[in-house]
Amino acid sequence: MIKAENISKWFDGQRILYDINATFETGKTNLIIGQSGSGKTVFMKCLIGLLQPEEGQILYDGRAIRNMNNDERRLLRTEIGMLFQGSALFDNETVLGNVMFPLKMFSPLSHAGQLERAQFCIDRVGLTNANNKYPSEISGGMQKRVAIARAIALNPKYLFCDEPNSGLDPKTSILIDELLSDITHEYGMTTIINTHDMNSVLGIGENIVFINKGHCDWIGNDKNIFRSKSHSLNDFVFASKLFQEVKLVLEREADYKAQ
Amino acid sequence: MIVSSIKTFGKYCMFLTQVFRTPDKWRVFFSNLLFEINKLGVDSIPLVLIISLFIGAVICIQMTLNIVSPLIPSYSTGLATREILLLEFSSTMMCLILAGKVGSNIASEIGTMRVTEQIDAMDIMGINSANYIVMPKIMGFILFVPVLCVFSMFFGLVGGWFIAEFTSMLTVENYIFGIQSFFNEWYVWYGIIKTVVFAFLITSIAAFYGYYVKGGALEVGKASTNAVVSSSILILLADVILTKLLLE
Numbered sequence: 001m002i003k004a005e006n007i008s009k010w011f012d013g014q015r016i017l018y019d020i021n022a023t024f025e026t027g028k029t030n031l032i033i034g035q036s037g038s039g040k041t042v043f044m045k046c047l048i049g050l051l052q053p054e055e056g057q058i059l060y061d062g063r064a065i066r067n068m069n070n071d072e073r074r075l076l077r078t079e080i081g082m083l084f085q086g087s088a089l090f091d092n093e094t095v096l097g098n099v100m101f102p103l104k105m106f107s108p109l110s111h112a113g114q115l116e117r118a119q120f121c122i123d124r125v126g127l128t129n130a131n132n133k134y135p136s137e138i139s140g141g142m143q144k145r146v147a148i149a150r151a152i153a154l155n156p157k158y159l160f161c162d163e164p165n166s167g168l169d170p171k172t173s174i175l176i177d178e179l180l181s182d183i184t185h186e187y188g189m190t191t192i193i194n195t196h197d198m199n200s201v202l203g204i205g206e207n208i209v210f211i212n213k214g215h216c217d218w219i220g221n222d223k224n225i226f227r228s229k230s231h232s233l234n235d236f237v238f239a240s241k242l243f244q245e246v247k248l249v250l251e252r253e254a255d256y257k258a259q
Numbered sequence: 260m261i262v263s264s265i266k267t268f269g270k271y272c273m274f275l276t277q278v279f280r281t282p283d284k285w286r287v288f289f290s291n292l293l294f295e296i297n298k299l300g301v302d303s304i305p306l307v308l309i310i311s312l313f314i315g316a317v318i319c320i321q322m323t324l325n326i327v328s329p330l331i332p333s334y335s336t337g338l339a340t341r342e343i344l345l346l347e348f349s350s351t352m353m354c355l356i357l358a359g360k361v362g363s364n365i366a367s368e369i370g371t372m373r374v375t376e377q378i379d380a381m382d383i384m385g386i387n388s389a390n391y392i393v394m395p396k397i398m399g400f401i402l403f404v405p406v407l408c409v410f411s412m413f414f415g416l417v418g419g420w421f422i423a424e425f426t427s428m429l430t431v432e433n434y435i436f437g438i439q440s441f442f443n444e445w446y447v448w449y450g451i452i453k454t455v456v457f458a459f460l461i462t463s464i465a466a467f468y469g470y471y472v473k474g475g476a477l478e479v480g481k482a483s484t485n486a487v488v489s490s491s492i493l494i495l496l497a498d499v500i501l502t503k504l505l506l507e
Contacts, residue, residue, distance in 0.1 A: 048383060077385030088376035102384050105283055160383075 001026050002158060002190055006056035007046055009039075009214075016042050017053070017214045026190045029181050029204040033196060034211035035236055040194045041162060043211060047192065048080065048160055049073065060158065078106050081151030081189075083161040083180075087143040089135040089150070095122065096131040099149045106154060121149040125179060141172040145179070152183060159184065161193040165200060173197060177204050196236075198243060201225060210236070226250055271467050277389040278397065278466070291395035292402075299361050299396065299462075300403025304410065310356060311349065311411040315418025318343050323428045336429050337437020340419045342446070349411035350450040351498045354457035357407070358490045362465040365396055366486035369469030370479035378470070393466040397459060404458040405451045412450065449505050456501060457494050464490040 002024040009017040017039050024030040024047075034040045045051040047058055049065050058065045060076060068076065089098050099121055103114040122131065125145040135143055144164060151159060161180060165173035181204040184191040193200065201208060205222035212232040220228065225237060226246070238247045282288035322336040369392060372378050381388040416438055423434035465486040472482045 050379065050382065074385045077383060080383060080385075082380065082383045084376045084380060086375055088380040090377055090380075091371075091375075104287060105384065105386055 001061055002047060002192065003059040004043075004047060004056065005059065007043065007053045007058070008055035009042055009046060009051065009053045011042075015214060017046070020056070020211070020214075020216045022209045022216055022219060023207075024190055024192050024209075025207055027185065027188045028191070028206040029184050030190070030192045030207040030209070031201060031205045032192060032194045032209050032211060033201055033205075033236070035196065038211045039214040040196075040211050044160060044162055044192065044194045048082065049076075078154060079157045081154070081156035081159045083144070083147045083151050083159070083164050085163040085166050087135070087140075087147040089143055089146055091135055094132050094134055095127065095138070095146050098135070098146055099153055102150060102153045118149075118153060121153050122146075124152070124183075125149045140167050141169075141176070144168065144172075144176050148176075148179060148183070152187070155187065157189060159189045159191040161191070161195075163194055163196070165195065165197045170199060173199060174203065180204065198237065198240070201237075212236070270471070271464075274389060274467050274470065275463060277387065278393045278463070280387055280390045282390060282394065283386060287391075288395060291391075292399050295395045295399030296403050299364070299400045300407065303357060303360060303407060306356070306360060307353060307407050307411050308414050311344075311353070311414040312418040312421075314348060314352070315340065315344060315415030316422050317418075318348070318415070319419035319422040319434070320428065323422070333429065333433045334437035334440055337419065337423075337434040338440050339437075340434075341416060341438040341442075344412055344415040345446040345450055348415060349408050350453040350457070351494065353408065353411045354404075354454055354461065354494055355491055357404075358457075358461045358465075358494060359487055361400060362461050362487045362490050363483045365462060365465035366469040366483040367479055369393070369466055370472035370482045373470065373472045374475055374479060389466075389470060393463075393470070396466060397462040400462045401455055401458045404454045408451050408454040409447075412447070452505065453498065453501050456497055460493050460497060461490045464493065 004020055004022045004024075007017055007020040008015065020043060022032075032040050032043060042051060046053045049058070052066075060079075063072075063076070065073070065076070090101065093101060096115075096118060099118040100114055103109065103117055107114055107117070109117060119131075125148050127142060127145050127149065130138055130142060130146075135146070138146070148164075159180075164176050164180065168176065177200050180191060180193065183189065193204070195201070202222050202225075205225065208218075208220055208222065208225060209216055210218040210220075210230070210233050218228055218230040218233045225233070228234060228237075234247075238244050319336060319340045322339045326335050326339070369378075372392070378388045378392070381391060419438070420431065420434060423429050423431045465483075468482040468486040468489070469479075472478050
């Protein structure tokens, strides 16, 4: 479980995040949603420890990052897997080389053991015949899969995903969402996904934190997101025509029930 | 301007403290080191060879055309060619050229890694990214640059020999006698010491500019240009200091 307590962050005198409290549960897909520029990525970088919040603290299963020394931080980092928005695969490594990379650096396994583990992760994300290809030779969806395989190579306790569906078609997005959800439940990880994709929200939003203008405006899940009284959340959720239609249906349903 | 320069220098020093740490895995470090020696050093041999050969020939022609006094012995052409190559060309000029090739390569490579979040990915894994990426580059180039320097000296002299052999400007005997006359071995060491210092400047400054790139492709290009300009200026500054220290 990861807990954010009273997180505030400034950049050049401008407050980007203020007083965010949120809990991200183990074994669940936790989503951070919000409009572009709302502070989601900054919040995620604070959670990972890439940025230091000016106020508040982040607790990883009760361990505060702020109080950790360098060795403890390095140990914590080996427990974290991260999927970046642009995949962040190493250009000069093949698919296998990318997945092998964290194993090569941190795993006590022999070379054969590392190869076996890397192959297992590649198979787990459903990639076939791509071991010797370079990132520039595979599609965006495949790159995301490789990035997921690399992120889970060390069997992390915490998995962070920054907009995993950006630049992907809806079908591939759903496949990536399902993969992340399956992996989370299979390995009992604490998964935090930064997204503004409503398909992800409805598909895998077991715990949702809505960030608006740097503040946490709403916490809930995919079951109650349509019933929220938060104006800012409703503006975000019902922004598209499709979801405006959904809203109308829900309102008619409510009226019918009231009658 | 002064405050910002001091701040940048401080940031550069902090960056170097991050770079020069014990590697996470020595085996991986040595494998990266060999890769960088090959990429930055061995791949520069053709450039060094071609430039040295032609510049050696040009220096020889210039000396022959300018040393026309009957009071100056005929072997002076070879002697002057050798001294110019050993003292300045094969160290300073060669490193200024390599600052363009190697420096821009390093700055753009690391800058691209930064803007595509590859460096962030390493940091999140718990890897000291500065150490992992930069140290093999600095060490690799420092280890190989003396070889390039000696290559440059040798091929520069061969360039001069071509002029003696294939033109009627001077005789081969005079040229060979000239390049052997009054030879001071220390000048070779002086050139090598300078190139090692310059190699450190080229690689560390380029890596520094690349590592702290913010933005996108445009900024990577700017970082690459800044790296070459800064390292060239610092090479010239270091050249003055080293010449004063080593030759006085």
